[in-house]
Amino acid sequence: MTELPLVLLHAFPLDARMWNAVREPLASHLRVITPDQRGLGRSPLPDSEREPSLEDAARDVVVLLDRLELDRVVLGGCSMGGYLAMAVLRLAPERIGGLVLIDTKATADTPEAAQTRLDVAKRVDDEGIQGWLVEANLPNLLAGSTREQCPDVVETVREIIESQPPEGISWTALALRARPDSLDLLREAKVPALVVVGEEDAITPVTAANEMVEAMPGATLVVLPGAGHLTPLEDPAGVIEAILSWYPATHEK
Numbered sequence: 001m002t003e004l005p006l007v008l009l010h011a012f013p014l015d016a017r018m019w020n021a022v023r024e025p026l027a028s029h030l031r032v033i034t035p036d037q038r039g040l041g042r043s044p045l046p047d048s049e050r051e052p053s054l055e056d057a058a059r060d061v062v063v064l065l066d067r068l069e070l071d072r073v074v075l076g077g078c079s080m081g082g083y084l085a086m087a088v089l090r091l092a093p094e095r096i097g098g099l100v101l102i103d104t105k106a107t108a109d110t111p112e113a114a115q116t117r118l119d120v121a122k123r124v125d126d127e128g129i130q131g132w133l134v135e136a137n138l139p140n141l142l143a144g145s146t147r148e149q150c151p152d153v154v155e156t157v158r159e160i161i162e163s164q165p166p167e168g169i170s171w172t173a174l175a176l177r178a179r180p181d182s183l184d185l186l187r188e189a190k191v192p193a194l195v196v197v198g199e200e201d202a203i204t205p206v207t208a209a210n211e212m213v214e215a216m217p218g219a220t221l222v223v224l225p226g227a228g229h230l231t232p233l234e235d236p237a238g239v240i241e242a243i244l245s246w247y248p249a250t251h252e253k
Contacts, residue, residue, distance in 0.1 A: 009081030015041025039168025076100030143228030198227030
């Protein structure tokens with residue numbers, strides 16, 4: 001039996017450093033790959049006249065798999081990373097041997113949420129990100145108890161967000177607002193799936209996690225108490241245990 005590699009896709013507006021607390025413990029058991037999405041972290045934003053779309057970011061993931069000579073992987077993602085994982089599933093289902101969906105949802109943006117993303121992109125284009133993007137996101141990204149009791153986690157999130165290239169933030173906000181509903185896609189996916197959610201997640205709550213689990217017969221749900229929207233940072237031990245306890249289901253014969 002050979003275990004498939006695990007690819008983990010990060011949340012918005014962060015980069016792959018959000019996996020730092022879980023990467024090494026997981027890597028002692030599995031091959032773990034944590035890329036930055038285009039325009040964020042150390043990944044450049046390609047010049048393009050096309051409208052921003054997660055489909056292009058999904059192609060980046062497939063190109064990465066080709067470059068690493070990986071035919072199939074377990075694809076995981078937190079928040080936006082989950083949206084991107086579903087975009088890869090739509091684009092190249094044959095490359096995915098399992099899904100790990102963390103603090104994410106399968107539904108499209110509401111009109112209000114789509115407008116908010118448009119407003120964010122415009123403000124970034126006009127002002128950059130310093131001085132407001134962190135403050136606008138932190139209250140929803142982290143549970144209240146995390147913000148009060150874990151200043152190191154708050155500072156890590158702050159540092160990661162403030163280091164992002166403004167053009168990447170703007171592009172990604174526009175790409176996210178255009179994503180389609182993926183519940184039917186999940187219903188058709190015949191792969192093992194793990195859904196992890198923070199009990200206090202204010203952005204993609206437990207109800208959204210349940211919706212995905214119901215769409216995928218046999219999916220495993222893990223709810224992490226006391227954690228918000230960024231469980232890999234707020235409860236890394238819980239995320240590690242959830243993934244390693246579930247991972248044997250993805251063994252490839």
